[in-house]
Amino acid sequence: MIIVRRIHKWIGLILGLQLALWMLSGLGMAVLPHDLVSGDHRRAEHGALPPVQLSSLEIRDPTPVERSNIHEIRLNILNGRAVLETVSTDGASLSDAVTGYPIAIDETLAMEVALNDYSGPGAVTEMAYVSIPKLETRSHAAPAWRVSFDDPEHTSIYVSATNGQIQERRNNYWRTFDIFWMLHIMDYQNRSNFNHPIIVISAILAVWMGLSGIVLWRDSLRRHDFNLIGKWRNRNNSHTLSVTDSDGGAIKAVRATPLQTLYAAMDANGYPLPSSCGGGGTCGLCRVKISPETTVLPADRRQIPESEIQAGYRLACQHPVSTDLCVTLPHGLLDAQTFTGKIVSSTFISPDLCELRITLPEMLAFRAGSYLQVKIPPFESHLDKLDLPEFVRERWHASGTAEHFGTDRTVYRTYSLANSPGELGNDIMLNVRLALARPDTSGVPVGIGSAFLSTLTLGDSITLKGPFGDFHVKDADDEIIFIGGGAGIAPIRSMIQDQLSVRGRTSKISFWYGARTPEDIVYSDEFAQLADTYRNFSWHVALSHLDKDDTWSGERGLIHEFVRDQYLASHPDIGRCRFYVCGPPPMLEAVLKSLAALGVPEDRIAFDDFGS
Amino acid sequence: MIWLASGLYMVIMDLDFIHGDHLVRERPDTFMAGYSPEVGFADILSNYPEADEIVLANWIGNPVYRIYTAEGSLLVDAQDGTQRSPLGKADAIAVAQYHYARSRGVASATLIETEADAPTELQSRKLPLWRIDFDDAGATSFYVSPHDGTLVARRHTYWRIFDFAWMLHIMDYDERADVNNTFLRVAAGMGLTLSIIGMWLLWFSFNRRKRINGI
Numbered sequence: 001m002i003i004v005r006r007i008h009k010w011i012g013l014i015l016g017l018q019l020a021l022w023m024l025s026g027l028g029m030a031v032l033p034h035d036l037v038s039g040d041h042r043r044a045e046h047g048a049l050p051p052v053q054l055s056s057l058e059i060r061d062p063t064p065v066e067r068s069n070i071h072e073i074r075l076n077i078l079n080g081r082a083v084l085e086t087v088s089t090d091g092a093s094l095s096d097a098v099t100g101y102p103i104a105i106d107e108t109l110a111m112e113v114a115l116n117d118y119s120g121p122g123a124v125t126e127m128a129y130v131s132i133p134k135l136e137t138r139s140h141a142a143p144a145w146r147v148s149f150d151d152p153e154h155t156s157i158y159v160s161a162t163n164g165q166i167q168e169r170r171n172n173y174w175r176t177f178d179i180f181w182m183l184h185i186m187d188y189q190n191r192s193n194f195n196h197p198i199i200v201i202s203a204i205l206a207v208w209m210g211l212s213g214i215v216l217w218r219d220s221l222r223r224h225d226f227n228l229i230g231k232w233r234n235r236n237n238s239h240t241l242s243v244t245d246s247d248g249g250a251i252k253a254v255r256a257t258p259l260q261t262l263y264a265a266m267d268a269n270g271y272p273l274p275s276s277c278g279g280g281g282t283c284g285l286c287r288v289k290i291s292p293e294t295t296v297l298p299a300d301r302r303q304i305p306e307s308e309i310q311a312g313y314r315l316a317c318q319h320p321v322s323t324d325l326c327v328t329l330p331h332g333l334l335d336a337q338t339f340t341g342k343i344v345s346s347t348f349i350s351p352d353l354c355e356l357r358i359t360l361p362e363m364l365a366f367r368a369g370s371y372l373q374v375k376i377p378p379f380e381s382h383l384d385k386l387d388l389p390e391f392v393r394e395r396w397h398a399s400g401t402a403e404h405f406g407t408d409r410t411v412y413r414t415y416s417l418a419n420s421p422g423e424l425g426n427d428i429m430l431n432v433r434l435a436l437a438r439p440d441t442s443g444v445p446v447g448i449g450s451a452f453l454s455t456l457t458l459g460d461s462i463t464l465k466g467p468f469g470d471f472h473v474k475d476a477d478d479e480i481i482f483i484g485g486g487a488g489i490a491p492i493r494s495m496i497q498d499q500l501s502v503r504g505r506t507s508k509i510s511f512w513y514g515a516r517t518p519e520d521i522v523y524s525d526e527f528a529q530l531a532d533t534y535r536n537f538s539w540h541v542a543l544s545h546l547d548k549d550d551t552w553s554g555e556r557g558l559i560h561e562f563v564r565d566q567y568l569a570s571h572p573d574i575g576r577c578r579f580y581v582c583g584p585p586p587m588l589e590a591v592l593k594s595l596a597a598l599g600v601p602e603d604r605i606a607f608d609d610f611g612s
Numbered sequence: 613m614i615w616l617a618s619g620l621y622m623v624i625m626d627l628d629f630i631h632g633d634h635l636v637r638e639r640p641d642t643f644m645a646g647y648s649p650e651v652g653f654a655d656i657l658s659n660y661p662e663a664d665e666i667v668l669a670n671w672i673g674n675p676v677y678r679i680y681t682a683e684g685s686l687l688v689d690a691q692d693g694t695q696r697s698p699l700g701k702a703d704a705i706a707v708a709q710y711h712y713a714r715s716r717g718v719a720s721a722t723l724i725e726t727e728a729d730a731p732t733e734l735q736s737r738k739l740p741l742w743r744i745d746f747d748d749a750g751a752t753s754f755y756v757s758p759h760d761g762t763l764v765a766r767r768h769t770y771w772r773i774f775d776f777a778w779m780l781h782i783m784d785y786d787e788r789a790d791v792n793n794t795f796l797r798v799a800a801g802m803g804l805t806l807s808i809i810g811m812w813l814l815w816f817s818f819n820r821r822k823r824i825n826g827i
Binding site for chain 2: 059
């Protein structure tokens with residue numbers, strides 16, 4: 001189902017505009033009155049000229065037929081004269097049926113024909129000879145006279161230059177209709193063919209959209225979604241929400257009306273849950289613990305691991321408040337606050353990782369592993385304006401990342417705290433990875449959060465919100481294994497420092513650090529020193545992107561394979577270890593897969609998902 | 613969804629095929645140079661003084677005059693001046709077979725005279741008409757005017773599905789022709805609103821969780 005939803009979204013992105021255009025043009029064609037479009041309202045019921053009876057004239061018989069390619073010979077009245085029209089494979093020719101002389105449809109005659117047909121208030125403003133039919137007479141082959149009138153709708157009557165018959169009556173209603181028609185059938189050139197590949201493909205995709213939409217609708221729909229009457233009746237019966245934090249403390253009771261989702265109810269009561277999708281059930285940030293009995297919705301399944309679903313975690317934005325509920329919030333939410341800090345230092349500690357130190361007005365209380373949301377206000381800047389180390393500037397340049405960047409609306413980006421609680425006094429430390437384009441994505445914009453942070457200089461203010469998060473070391477006495485790398489080093493560093501230096505943990509702790517090259521390893525002196533000081537701590541590095549001739553004497557390879565082969569495969573009691581994993585999405589995925597294959601139970605693994 | 617499905621049918625079916633071009637044989641139908649009909653325009657006019665328009669043409673291999681008057685049309689033989697219309701069953705079948713491009717036989721021929729008997733596939737065409745059904749896979753029907761002897765309409769299964777799709781598409785379930793009906797206008801307005809809301813929501817749904825440090 002999630003695949004269907006993804007494809008639905010992407011096709012929607014491609015096709016969305018066309019779907020709206022189909023609707024718009026369809027509506028336009030339905031609204032424009034047909035008799036105005038066809039020009040019938042300006043058509044004289046009886047011509048202005050007196051009717052002529054053919055039989056009152058002395059007709060000269062045209063026979064015998066002169067040429068061999070003649071289809072038919074037509075005797076009728078044109079502007080009060082009896083005429084003979086000879087239709088052949090090459091076109092038509094006209095002659096006077098009484099005198100036998102050929103008739104040419106000249107400007108004067110064409111105007112007479114048009115005036116005889118026209119019944120509106122306009123006068124002729126222009127006569128033009130159209131030798132090759134254009135859009136307005138595209139279904140005709142013969143050249144024509146265009147007779148333009150100055151009425152409000154700009155009527156043009158086309159008189160065939162070969163037989164003097166009216167070809168078309170066009171006006172601005174028709175012209176508008178024709179643009180709608182063009183948009184509808186997607187034939188932008190000739191506006192006539194609706195069997196061409198573009199529209200066939202669009203229509204196939206659109207039908208797929210429709211079908212998958214119905215399927216997804218059923219998937220997302222809940223029975224009470226349409227129970228408006230019931231909701232209306234219950235609008236005044238509020239429910240009680242008993243709010244607890246993840247440690248079971250700070251119980252408060254707040255009221256919620258049944259018309260609200262849990263997310264909205266919490267927000268209305270002053271507990272804004274984190275969210276970046278606006279309540280669409282796609283970001284997963286607003287998950288709270290309710291009760292294992294609560295219905296599991298498809299959105300819950302997509303965003304929350306099975307073990308947590310069974311523990312009663314649900315997405316607050318998806319669940320309406322329909323009974324009294326006990327809500328357990330993610331850790332720290334009740335204490336989460338918005339505060340402003342000032343940049344103290346900004347140092348690149350590896351080619352792409354910048355250590356940012358921010359001083360706060362007072363010490364921030366948080367648990368190691370928590371994260372903050374950084375407010376990125378609207379801004380605009382250019383690489384040339386940034387005060388960056390030369391090697392970063394060069395890398396930016398070489399990567400092909402767009403050098404002009406910015407955002408026109410406020411967004412939030414999330415960064416884990418890299419320091420342990422109390423380690424730096426009032427200061428906090430974030431590790432910001434400068435997100436540049438890869439060789440295969442040249443020209444893409446720079447990651448907006450890191451770009452913004454790199455525009456800040458010492459003393460600049462920054463607005464932060466938090467702390468948030470549930471990525472914390474459990475207090476139990478088990479062996480701890482940290483696996484991570486990249487920007488995921490931040491919460492791991494915080495947790496290791498906290499466990500060893502602050503909490504004095506004595507059980508075995510190991511850290512398996514995956515990096516690409518030797519330059520990417522950060523805090524190596526710190527980890528080395530910790531390993532010297534604490535006998536229960538060890539750390540191991542494996543590098544994945546070394547050149548063959550590199551002089552690196554340590555381990556090579558991917559971290560999930562390294563930790564498995566070197567340690568876990570031969571671990572005597574893997575089921576009693578606790579795993580804390582944090583790193584770039586591919587690494588995280590590989591590690592989780594590898595741990596699952598080793599038979600580590602899900603509830604022994606905690607990870608911080610930096611991806612999707 | 614009905615718009616999408618009916619629209620899809622209409623765009624994937626080739627329009628010339630729907631029009632039944634494959635069912636009709638190309639007939640050159642021109643006169644030999646020097647041909648002179650026994651009966652001239654002037655003769656016809658004196659016999660039918662109420663004529664507004666007279667056409668000398670080839671009709672299933674014979675020269676004829678089609679005479680159009682305020683009351684209707686007539687078919688007159690150009691060789692001897694005899695009036696051929698209204699056409700009988702045999703003539704109607706002959707017209708249909710003259711144009712029919714395949715070799716299958718005629719299954720039935722019926723004269724449709726009243727609106728009540730007229731199938732919807734005739735739309736607003738003037739009655740009476742001969743309906744000639746062929747014994748082929750597409751359930752082909754040719755409609756022949758008994759007055760001027762022309763092939764007025766050709767219908768087959770895919771045309772009928774196309775017409776049904778068109779009906780669904782324009783939501784005119786009675787006449788299948790009025791694109792200005794209120795029902796369609798309201799539905800199209802709602803459809804437009806929906807698609808705009810859809811695009812707006814899509815924007816949100818791509819705005820997924822951003823938890824990548826530094827992006």
